[in-house]
Amino acid sequence: MxxxxxxxxxxxxxxxxxxxxxxxxxxxxxxxxxxxxIQDIRRTGLERLSDQAGTQVETMLDVITSPVTWDSLxxxxxxxxxxxxxxxxxxLSEDYLNSILGGTECDTAExxxxxxxxxxxxxxxxxxxxxxxxxxxxxxxGISWTGSTYLLIKVYAxxxxxxxTESSIALTHDGVWxxxxxxxxxxxxxxxxxxxxxxxxxxxxxAEISIVNIPAxxxxxxxxxxVGSVYREFIRRVPLHNSVPACFDYVLFDGSSKIEEFGN
Numbered sequence: 024m025x026x027x028x029x030x031x032x033x034x035x036x037x038x039x040x041x042x043x044x045x046x047x048x049x050x051x052x053x054x055x056x057x058x059x060x061i062q063d064i065r066r067t068g069l070e071r072l073s074d075q076a077g078t079q080v081e082t083m084l085d086v087i088t089s090p091v092t093w094d095s096l097x098x099x100x101x102x103x104x105x106x107x108x109x110x111x112x113x114x115l116s117e118d119y120l121n122s123i124l125g126g127t128e129c130d131t132a133e134x135x136x137x138x139x140x141x142x143x144x145x146x147x148x149x150x151x152x153x154x155x156x157x158x159x160x161x162x163x164x165g166i167s168w169t170g171s172t173y174l175l176i177k178v179y180a181x182x183x184x185x186x187x188t189e190s191s192i193a194l195t196h197d198g199v200w201x202x203x204x205x206x207x208x209x210x211x212x213x214x215x216x217x218x219x220x221x222x223x224x225x226x227x228x229x230a231e232i233s234i235v236n237i238p239a240x241x242x243x244x245x246x247x248x249x250v251g252s253v254y255r256e257f258i259r260r261v262p263l264h265n266s267v268p269a270c271f272d273y274v275l276f277d278g279s280s281k282i283e284e285f286g287n
Contacts, residue, residue, distance in 0.1 A: 171225030
């Protein structure tokens with residue numbers, strides 16, 4: 024005896040719905056994979072362009088701040104050469120950049136140089152020293168800071184071939200040690216015509232210092248580069264004066280001479 028199974032319309036409809044669901048799910052998965060792949064390719068391309076632009080910016084900064092190029096742009100604390108007609112900011116021309124770089128891979132490249140007359144919120148790590156060059160005349164400068172509780176300031180004067188401590192003061196935010204100064208309030212430091220430099224050091228934590236009424240100490244160089252739709256820029260601070268690192272504030276004591284009292 025032979026049996027026959029009859030498939031009705033409802034079974035065929037259910038099979039069709041199941042097939043359609045499988046096709047839709049497969050299409051969604053395929054679309055998601057394709058979109059993710061396109062996104063990864065685009066991100067990889069942008070990262071490559073970003074690296075390219077960043078490398079170009081670093082190269083521009085390295086070339087501009089190299090001794091030969093730098094001396095042709097900055098002389099005696101002021102602009103010269105390509106920058107001699109600049110007021111407060113020197114914007115280097117594209118022709119000049121191409122001449123010293125031999126061309127760039129940037130669609131648009133820019134370099135600006137600014138001489139900073141005052142120091143604003145300069146970051147200084149604990150026990151690091153900022154050396155402030157002073158003019159050849161007596162005067163005062165104002166200093167304020169945030170962060171570290173204690174700030175040590177020493178002014179050095181030249182006496183023949185040697186340097187002596189002209190003044191030394193410890194400033195504090197809490198009034199426990201030294202002269203008490205409110206957070207962010209300016210303190211005035213006086214110096215004589217023989218003073219050459221002041222050294223400033225936070226000794227209980229990191230600090231941000233701001234100094235006014237001083238000759239130019241640093242130059243800010245900002246370089247930027249467009250490659251396609253990607254833009255990168257870096258700023259590099261270049262000191263105008265040579266200074267010694269913080270370790271030179273510490274000396275070995277061999278006992279053959281006396282240690283002078285703090286402040287003398």
